[in-house]
Amino acid sequence: MSTVSLPSTMRAAQWSKISGGLESSLKPTTAAKFPKGAQPLGATSTLVKVAYAAINPVDYKLAELPVVNRFLFGRTATPGLDFAGTVVSTNLAHLKPGQRVFGQAKTGSLAEYAVVEKGSIAPLPDNVSFRDAATIGVAGLTAYQCIAPYVKPGAKVLVNGGSGGVGTFVIQAAKAAGASTVTAICSGPNAELCKSLGADEVIDYRAENPVAALKRSGRQYDHVVDTVFHSADMYWNCHHYLKPHGIYVSIAGNISPRGMWDLVSVSLWPKWLGGGQRKFFQLMEKPNPRDYELVAQWMSEGKIKPVVEEEFALEDAGKAFARLKTGRTRGKLVVRVAGE
CATH class of the missing domain: 3.40.50.720 (NAD(P)-binding Rossmann-like Domain)
Incomplete structure (x- = not known):
């Protein structure tokens, strides 16, 4: 199992219960615990330092389901799936520390660090920015x-x-x-x-x-x-x-x-x-490394480009969700976690 020296806490946007919607309940913290499975790292897992995340309707729709609220009452959770960032530690043979990657996180992507499973991560071409790559995950x-x-x-x-x-x-x-x-x-x-x-x-x-x-x-x-x-x-x-x-x-x-x-x-x-x-x-999208690589290739070749309406700081993640819930966004909303 792969281990790496990590700080005791990390930055994240988290919620414990929904009151007025995720946009009102989401709070920034600099003292979040590391995600479950970060250390020791599982045999099929990768720990990523997140540069950018992007949000999707599924992030708030699931969080706001009553059954999810009852299950998480008194606990904290970090939303978000889409990420782009850098490998910190991995047990996957085709990846290495320091490599640029993107995909969907197993743990919330609105955090400084996230754990990603092997089927949901892919290498990022050098000429595609973290900001752009973060939009690929779900959309x-x-x-x-x-x-x-x-x-x-x-x-x-x-x-x-x-x-x-x-x-x-x-x-x-x-x-x-x-x-x-x-x-x-x-x-x-x-x-x-x-x-x-x-x-x-x-x-x-x-x-x-x-x-x-x-x-x-x-x-x-x-x-x-x-x-x-x-x-x-x-x-x-x-x-x-x-x-x-x-x-x-x-x-x-x-x-x-x-x-x-x-x-x-x-x-x-x-x-x-x-x-x-x-x-x-x-259609329910299914994470697939090969599909991710093909989308990233199209992006690298200039065949597709993300439309980013607005970029938010991690501390303003609640505002990003408020905008997303209007249903009037043009393209994607991204959240800067650590930046390029």
């Missing part, structure tokens, strides 16, 4: 896994929620995979952003109903990625604009009775009983 990987297995050169792709954390990556990943046409659905103020990332067309959902606009266009898409899924209406109507062989991939959903019903109904309602006429797939 970049999700976009890649929404696109790479399905999109062939010449395909036409529709992206709902093109200006969000995942959507900005999906547009670029589709183009990197050879899509001939990418249509993005977003608000009017974000139209130019989506076009700058490679979208050929934009539908402003504030100006017109996207389903009506898609029906009117007569265009047939090979693939649909829904990063929003506020309702099932777009899926129920997708046979008007998604080719028979196409797949409607969703990555989102509301944690509410209505949201759960929408997901269950579109997944299980048979076609012959009036259900959806196209295949529906609810």
Whole structure:
């Protein structure tokens, strides 16, 4: 087992119970205990000094579930999955101390140090910054896994929620995979952003109903990625604009009775009983070192670039979550833990 001399405490943003939401409960500390499993380090683990972290909706949605609050009552927890930083100690043969890496942490990434398992870490190319790499963990990987297995050169792709954390990556990943046409659905103020990332067309959902606009266009898409899924209406109507062989991939959903019903109904309602006429797939990203390396390669080659709306200091992590919860972020929010 690998051991290394560590300071007695570390900096982190932590919470013990939710009162007013994670944005209000998250507090900075310079006296946080090291994450469980940091020393001795497990046989498949790596200890990383975190330079940057990025936050995702899953970070607060899970933390704010009542069952999680009851389990953690009286204890402290550090949120965050996405990280980029430097190897401190590792038991993985392909990594070494001092190496630049990124991925998803096993322990909270909004901390000076984090433990990462072997399936969730990858080397970082020298020409990709820690700040950019921190955005790949969940959003970049999700976009890649929404696109790479399905999109062939010449395909036409529709992206709902093109200006969000995942959507900005999906547009670029589709183009990197050879899509001939990418249509993005977003608000009017974000139209130019989506076009700058490679979208050929934009539908402003504030100006017109996207389903009506898609029906009117007569265009047939090979693939649909829904990063929003506020309702099932777009899926129920997708046979008007998604080719028979196409797949409607969703990555989102509301944690509410209505949201759960929408997901269950579109997944299980048979076609012959009036259900959806196209295949529906609810994608849950799965950390995969090879996929991480391919996304990082695209980033290194300039085929994709992260859209970072704002950078926050670790002490302001609560403010970052407050902004994320508005649902109006353009691209990603990153948190500077130690910096480059």
